[in-house]
Amino acid sequence: MFIKINEPEFMIDFKKIDTIVNLLLAERERPLTDNEKSELDAWLKEDAGNQIVFNSLKKEKNIQARLKILDGYDKEKAYSTFVRNIKNERNKKIIRFFRYAALLIPFFLSIYFIYQRLSDIEPEIEMLSDIQPGTSKAVLQLANGSVIDLEKEDKQIKEYDGTVVQNTQNQLIYKPVDKKQEPKKIRYNLIKIPRGGEYQLSLSDGTKVWLNAETILKYPVTFSGKTREIFMEGEAFFEVAKNADWPFIVHTSALKVNVFGTSFNIRAYPDEEASTTTLVSGKVSLIQSGNHKEYNLTPNDQAIVSNLETVIQKVNVNQFIAWKNGRILFEENTLEEVFNNLSRWYDIEVDYTDEEIKNLRFSIDVRRYSEFDELLKIIGLTKKVKFEINGNRVIIKKSK
Structure with a gap:
């Protein structure tokens, strides 16, 4: 059987090609998200030939940079070029191969399209930046009002x-002298994390806290009384020391969170x-400040609290604690x-020349300490936006 690839009936699902190629690229560069893994696994199970393509692309040294050209490329025009060029004598090997591997055609076509291009696409970045990722830095205010720069002290x-x-210049650890003796009056410390900063904290009861950029946490030097209560704004991850008889409570401007030995x-x-x-x-249970309603959460639940309502949904928690x-x-x-x-972590200001681009969607997974230019290159490769620094x-x- 000979495959007449230049006939109108031969249809290519280019959208599917794009989706799978982008997943293959992502798999080479970083761990896939749960949704991406599910989509790639489903495709691999569709046909045994798909696994062959997957293995082939993983072994090809230069395919990664070339495949990125697919995003934004005129694929219909490329297909016409392929049909025309494949008639040439130098492409007979490709024809013979396709006779025996029809099921692989869409994906090898995508590779063929790529190699018609003369050069790799460079992301559109006007001027490289000196912008660096955040570091461990914070300011501590003691109970007597004195202030200490933890980055320097x-x-x-x-x-x-x-x-x-x-x-320790990235963590603050509280060690009470006598845990049995309760202070007569609760005195507070306050830690402030600036833009481009992060810090860790171990409270007097053993609770561990990771603090993200632009976060303020107010907490007792030593916990006492019937509850352990702290106050915050910004973002923090907690691993609360378990004590069923000693509730841990986090206050924000919008809610109160009651914790029972929880992360x-x-x-x-x-x-x-x-x-x-x-x-x-x-x-945990949380009480919204506006309506005083109480909501109970179980693992993988996320409560989104606004002035209008509280919405509970199931989420992939890894996405929301990746920073930690x-x-x-x-x-x-x-x-x-x-x-x-990114603006909080890299301490940058951002301007958009077009309101519409704010709603463009992206998936990214990189090291938190990556240079800012590396992130811009990844986003720029989509050819959706360009940057000026x-x-x-x-x-x-x-992008035009």
Whole structure:
């Protein structure tokens, strides 16, 4: 049987090609998200030949850069070129191969299209930047009002009640002298994480806290009384020391979270319309400040709290705690959501020349400590947007 590839009846599902090629690219560069894994696994199970294509693309040294050309490329024109060129004598090997591997045609066509191009596409970035990722830095305010720059001070601090505060320049550890003796009056410390910063904290009860950029946490030097209560704005991940008889409570401007030996993430920035509580393990209940309604969460639940309502949904928690694990992870987030997060971590200002591009969606998974230019290259390869850098200001434009 000879395949007449130049006949009108021969149809190529280019959209499917694009989807799978992009997944193959992503698989070569980073761990796939759960949704991406499911889609790729489904495709691999459709036909045995798909596994052959997958293995072939993984072994090809230069295919990664070439395949990126598919995004935004005129595929119908490329197909016409393929049909015309394949008649040439030099392409007879391809014809013979396709006689025996018809099921692989769409994917090898995509490779053929790529190699018709003379050069790789470079992302559209006007001027490279000196913008660097965030580092461990914070400012601590003691109970007496004195302020310590934790990035510069690597030492032990002694609080009024004898509590020893150990600073290791990326973590603050509270060690009460006598856990049995309760202070007569609760005194608070306050830690501030600036833009482009992060820090870790171990509270007097053993609770561990990871603090993201632009976060403020107010907490007792030593917990006492019937409850353990802290106050925050910004974003923090908690691993609460379990004690069923000693409730742990987190206060934000929008809600109160009651915790029962649990790991969870709270995002409550004052400049964002909604705050989120994402539960990884254990159990929490939260009370919305506006309507005083109580909501109970179980693992993988996320509560989105706004002035209008509270919505509970199931989520992939890894996406929302990736920052704590040293990753920048987005799954089909809007460009505006992506850069709202990046602006805090890289300490940048962002301008959009076109309001429409804010709603373009992107999936990204890179190291949290990657250079900013690396992120721009990844986004720029989609050919959807281009960037202009002026100091720490990033101007995002629609690609033409």
